[in-house]
Amino acid sequence: MTHGTAERAPDPGARGPSRRTMMQGTLGAGALVAAGSLSSCAGSIAGAATSGTLVRIWDLLGGSDGQIMGEIVDEVRVELPDISIDRTTLAWGAPYYTKLAMASTGGRAPEAAVMHLSRLIGYAPGGLLEPFDMDMLEQVGIRESDIPAALFERCLFQDEMYALPLDTHPFITFYNPAIAEPAGLLNPDGTLIEITSPDEFLDAGRAMADVTGAQGIAYGYLSDPAQAWRLFWGLYGQSGAEYDFTPGQDVGFDDGTAVELLEFMQSMLDGTVAAPNSDYGSAIANFTTEQAGLILSGVWEKTSLQGAFPDLGGSPVPVMFGTPAAFGDSHSYVLPRQLTPNPARREATYEVLGAILKQGLTWAGAGHIPSLIPVVESPEYQDLVPQSNYAQAAESIFLDPPVWFAGSGSDFQNRMCQAMQTALQGLGSARDSVDTMIREMNTFLATPAPA
Structure with a gap:
């Protein structure tokens, strides 16, 4: 572990964004921002x-x-x-x-x-x-x-x-029963079978790839400001590893566990289990065109995916690392x-x-x-x-660390994804990416909260 012990309460002195910060959005009727x-x-x-x-x-x-x-x-x-x-x-x-x-x-x-x-x-x-x-x-x-x-x-x-x-x-899995069933991944009631290890998850992806003739799992992370972090941080929660994000101190972060998790994510992107270089939109397209039988995404995609597959299935991300935990907000x-x-x-x-x-x-x-x-x-x-x-995911919801710079839509999530992307694309090692993540975490922790 790089530093520190368990998660602790955030610094009570941390404060919200400065009123001097420039507002970037358009606030007129009908204004939309791609997010x-x-x-x-x-x-x-x-x-x-x-x-x-x-x-x-x-x-x-x-x-x-x-x-x-x-x-x-x-x-x-x-x-x-x-x-x-x-x-x-x-x-x-x-x-x-x-x-x-x-x-x-x-x-x-x-x-x-x-x-x-x-x-x-x-x-x-x-x-x-x-x-x-x-x-x-x-x-x-x-x-x-x-x-x-x-x-x-x-x-x-x-x-x-x-x-x-x-x-x-939460960040969950949706699956297409027409692919998951012949792959041997469904219970008699149509729910996803229990998957309890990384190897079982990879095997499930290969079984669905045999059915689709392409990949088994759709997962889009490329150039995305959140998707890599959502999967990684949810798995970190499953590992039970400790963390400590105390402002003004070096991060407490289990770097050994982080490397293991990122190496698992790398192994998933082998072209059979999942495509190696897929962005968010491509992952949706691959799933809805039956080029993959399962997609890692958020519950917010339920409406659009069920439009493609009325019998759409859903399940929490399988507990592969020992402890129930579901990344979410x-x-x-x-x-x-x-x-x-x-x-x-x-x-x-x-x-x-x-x-x-x-x-x-x-x-x-x-x-x-x-x-x-x-x-x-x-x-x-x-x-x-x-x-x-997938409702049981709410019982083990695992949010971002409770610090002022983290959370949905934050630059923190974006920077973590950028650090991981090198490893996920096969352009560097998981160790190098984790070292970059830790440096970025320490930079954020050393930065005073805006007054």
Whole structure:
């Protein structure tokens, strides 16, 4: 291990982005930003009701996500006619978070906003957010026990709840039963057989390649700002290896385990198990044209993939390294700091957010796993396929390290992917790539959080 011991609490002195940071997004109606492999989170401006207590909500949900959320908000407007919901959808990525930080510091913040949970630690310590009142949440029917423990733990900062999760969206596997079944990889009920080691996973890929005549597994990582990290960090969680990302100190990171994991990823990209140089779009195309029987991707692709294969199967990434862990994140609601709090709007905000979360069955249509355990355990959700077959991934969700520079859409993820890409393309060793990753991690840790 390079340094340190187990994961520890983040530096309470870390703060969110500077209000001096340049905002890069266009905020007009219909504005869209391509966001690499999370294109479903891109967005535009949406409309609002015009009467009643005003609750303004910002989000970054575009594509099918945005359409389904629009349907949910319309249902909540009917359910709560005395509340006027103004939903604004902005461009996904760094510009969104910059805009949110500027609004909080400048007194122009909405009552609520969607934030990736992995980004919370960059905002809560700097006073940009306000904690949720657990009693008020209970009044609208939301309890701590309704949220998976692994998810709820990441919602806390200094023992207060700063995020209300809408979902989890893990990195999983989707599979085509027409290929997986003749490859001998399905149980009698159509679910994926248990795979418990790297060798078994590679064998499964070869078996599907025998059926397709091409590759067995579709995996797009080339020039992508997140895909290599998603697979690697999820496997790191499965290994049970320790890590310590304490700002101002060298990273605590099990470099031996990291090399082993990256070497496994290299072995997968042999042209038979998976294509050696595939980008995100090519992987989707190879899967949907039956050039591969299984794809490593995120739950957000469920809608498009099920359009190609109505009997689409899904499963968590197999536990190949001993410990259940699923890389993922969570769309979560936060309460941006209000310079002049309005009690009526705050009470209405809790009502609206509670009503949205209770529409989790509708939100599951986008592929995301609803955050509320009672929704996931309901007979209606259990009838959803493939969603119910990968829902257990939420119980072992493994987010980015809790530091201000990590999380969805971050330069940290991009730099980790760049470091790994050399090894994945066969242009360098796994050891050299891991050494580069560690140097990059230490550079980030040595950089003070923006004031």
